[in-house]
Amino acid sequence: MKQYEVKNVPRYFEPHVNDCFANAYATVLSYMGNNPNFILTDYLNFMYDEQTEHIGINFFFRATPTVEFSEEELNSSLELAYLPATSMFNKTSPIDEVTDKDKVQINMYIHEDQDIAFTRLKERIDENKPVIVAVDLFYMHFHRAYQREHGLHAIIVTGYDEEKRTLKIIDKYKLSSSDFDGEISMDEMSQSRLSECPLNNPMVGEYKREIRNLWMEIDIDPDFKMNVERIYSIILESCKRMKGQREVLGHECGLNRMEAFRKDLLLKKESFMDRKLDERETYLFKTYYNSAFKSISRSRMRFKVFLEESNLAEKEDLGEVLEQLENALKRWDICANLSLKLGIKKSIKLVDDIVRQLSSIIDIEGEIINKLTDISLTRDLVTVSKNIKDQEM
Amino acid sequence: MINVKQEIINSIKEITVGHDIQEFIEEVLLSDLGIDSIKYVELLVSIEEKCDVEFDESDLGADALKSLGDLINLVNKTLEQKVS
The missing domain is CATH 3.90.70 (Cathepsin B; Chain A)
Known part of the structure; x- marks a missing residue:
């Protein structure tokens, strides 16, 4: 024994x-x-599928009847x-x-x-x-x-x-x-x-x-190393996803999908006007969106911690990005609470409050992506000019 | 005149199971009453109905509120804002 x-x-x-x-x-x-x-650290992203009403970050949050996943499904989020x-x-x-x-x-x-x-x-x-x-x-x-x-x-x-x-x-x-x-x-x-x-x-x-x-x-291989290039890879890929330049698991993603989700919520509100929310719709807001918005808020918090700990040379430029990430994650959290409140009270007017928060989030996260793109491009230019100088010498 | 403390106790009794709260002790932590972030929003909705107030959306997160004392301060602040 x-x-x-x-x-x-x-x-x-x-x-x-x-x-x-x-x-x-x-x-x-x-x-x-x-x-x-x-x-x-997963890539900064947002996904929305009109057909299923599912949302997600780098995969959709959805109920699944299995613990088996394909390689593609398991590798949509993490660079490292x-x-x-x-x-x-x-x-x-x-x-x-x-x-x-x-x-x-x-x-x-x-x-x-x-x-x-x-x-x-x-x-x-x-x-x-x-x-x-x-x-x-x-x-x-x-x-x-x-x-x-x-x-x-x-x-x-x-x-x-x-x-x-x-x-x-x-x-x-x-x-x-x-x-x-x-x-x-x-x-x-x-x-x-x-x-x-x-x-x-x-x-x-x-x-x-x-x-x-x-x-x-x-x-982990004994030679596995974290370095600054890999940090930039995560930032760059996040920018591409949020700008809609990448498909993830065969789906478009990023800020445009957030806008599509926001518009569809307004359409939903119209359809709720003359009737009560049914059991499925109540669950959608009270449980599904509540939990999904909380997860997205946490993903923005993860990305903020990742940037804070990255110790990049552009630390000063990142200050504003960190503030905006804090703002965004708080708003995602408010969306989660509003969604839960909507499910409890069945008060349709709360959709307007969620939509208003989403509009602000789209603006804020758009600015975050623009700034991170600028930081990455500057970094690329510095690297290219350094390489040219090295070749000339 | 609304008895805010009593209404909070009534709301807590409604949404929690197994926590027989009898008196309002400001130091008691909401987490010790079995109130997590989801139950917290349920609690605020219940207080809104009983006290005829509406909390600001930024007050719906449970992070800043730890105790019954914090909660009554929030309700009183919201009631004052309504009057003014």
Whole structure:
């Protein structure tokens, strides 16, 4: 009977993280000595699809009945990380191998066999590598959702004790009221990892999201380095996306999509005039847009932290951008609260307030993108002239 | 005359389960009453109806308000603005 625990794993939580998965990735990245505020920075962006009414940042926020994702779906947001498609774990295929040495690799594995999943978990822990594991909160005794609500959640396993049949876990994603650091039984974990995770919402109806022992392994090449060029790549790509010069997952994105969303909200308001909001529409505002706007607000906060920590030479020029990002993220947060209030009160006139905030956001984020483009172009000119000088010498 | 403290207590009782608040203690934290950012907006909507006020949209975020004392200050400020 064996036991082992990875020591000194940080109890990481920052309010600007994307979600519980990102918080778990950030925990492991910090443990590995990397700054998650760079690696987990996603591009500044906005997406809107009229057909489904979904919005998003670099992918759409939507209910999905699976934990399996394609390579394209998993790689639309992050410059510095590579996620291969979710795959069935196979011990004989190359594992622990980093495909792109310039990126942090996050492998998402599933396996129906609990023993294989647990054996792999123990192998990684024995190598001092904490493992990120997906669970159904319905079976997690420490969470307020215990025996009340199903939901996919990510936690970090740092140790195991075969004799006591327990696992040491960390769950510090406080945005969903998680704050646990201790032991749970292997039985509790098994039930949670094999849950069918039945879910229901008025936009899609009833569906299941089988967890299938999903787990994530993070590996980094020893030569992986963060440098200023990579910071500029994130800024430049953000500018292109926001200007509508890039398609993401086959969809247009950026400020024009924000304007289309704003106009469609006004059309919606017209259609609400002579009737009450139905269950789906109430859910759309009270839950879906509320949560999506909050996520977008956090993404603007992430981008602000990323710029603050980037230590770029153009620091003075960035001062105004940082102020505008702060302004934008507050307005996205106000949109989230207004949307929730609309869903509770069913007061259609609140659409006007959301639309007014969105108009301001479009102006502010347009200015942010113009300034960041100028900073990037200046940087390019300096680099080109330096290269010419170097060649002449 | 509206008894603001009592209306706040009534609203909290309506939206929280398992927190039997009996008296208004200004130091009590909203988070200790099980009020998260979503419940906070529900609470403000309920107070708006009971006290016939409308909060400014920038006051809907729970970040700046930590305690019952902060909350009554906000309600009183909004009532004063309505009168003026």
